[in-house]
Amino acid sequence: MKYNKDTSEKILDAAVREFETKGYSGTRMQAIADRAGINKALLHYYYKSKDALFQIIIQKAFKVFIPKVISAIDEETDLFETIEKFTSSYIDNLIQHPRIPAFITLEINNNPERLLGLIQSSGVNVEKFKQKIDTAIEKGEIIDVEPIQLIVNIISLCLFPFVAKPIITGLVLNGDEKVYEKMIEERKQEVSKFIIRAIKK
């Protein structure tokens, strides 16, 4: 018998919760242990250091997203369908893991090197998407846009509502979480409609 899978999972769950809300430096090993219902020494028995635990969690977070992102872009469909598939599946994924964007934002601003390597080596390929945009422009399907601007727009519209959930809920929606959730759900359709309307000839 080796590591107890159950305990190991419990720790990971607890650590994700703590890191996602408090960030790396705001998270206390004691808090993770408490949340997992174990003691600090056991925590260090399973994961040798705070840094190691953090690294593992970041990697898991990326594994959730990157493959889906890639598959949407890679498919041999036209630009409009790509945008539709990408935004809806991306937002859908984000609904299931809503705290990840804020977490990544937090940490990438704090320690860009640590995360950038991870993202870059994960195989996301923006070039392919740029080419699709260029092709659509040549074919006269969309207006003449700067591919980078369009890509930034798409990412912004998908991600920002998750990053800024407290601001949106508190400021625009008077603190109503239900309205927030409904709005996000609608965005699975609305975002691509909005984008396509903005670029279609």
Add this chain to the structure above:
Amino acid sequence: MKYNKDTSEKILDAAVREFETKGYSGTRMQAIADRAGINKALLHYYYKSKDALFQIIIQKAFKVFIPKVISAIDEETDLFETIEKFTSSYIDNLIQHPRIPAFITLEINNNPERLLGLIQSSGVNVEKFKQKIDTAIEKGEIIDVEPIQLIVNIISLCLFPFVAKPIITGLVLNGDEKVYEKMIEERKQEVSKFIIRAIKK
């Protein structure tokens, strides 16, 4: 003679730098003192605690933005002009204070209560903007959109590129800061064009 304005400013500058990049819990009083070229006791002589210093900096950050945001929305112009004025002046402001969005995002996810009160009491009024959108729909100037979705879209397109600067620069722009700056500069025009094209009838 009372507090030395110069020293006080130097401390504030240093503190802003530290808090903006490291967040509240990641920031060390010693680091602020070092950056300001003074020692820790003097730091506490000017600002009684880390929390107090942080509070002052947040309030300053808000004072920079809120008034400009309000003035753009308040003007008695039509929706299209409001969007143009708002996005270009907002992005322009962000260019001058590029680290504030990430800073606010970090802290609002960490401690929503502390910041939300501040924002809410600052007099930002989303209702006025909603009404402008409703009016434009009634007049048939724009297609039938959910005002909240449009507002979230506008904010997302303005803010996200600043929040996610390291991701965009690293992943989409191959680490080229100059390209990033050029792209942001162009967004002062591009964002409103994009939005208006998406909603204009």
Add this chain to the structure above:
DNA sequence: TGCAAATTTAACCACATGGTCAAACTTAAC
């Protein structure tokens, strides 16, 4: 110049934090 107030400093404190360790406990196989 002398003095009182403002400013700056080095040394210090209490406490929190990440991490360790040897001992105790569980478990499954023989």
Add this chain to the structure above:
DNA sequence: GTTAAGTTTGACCATGTGGTTAAATTTGCA
């Protein structure tokens, strides 16, 4: 039940942290 490996624990340590204090230095002004 004995044993040996894996698992869990309380007590502990070194260091880093925000914050204090009393004494020294500088400053403006009579």
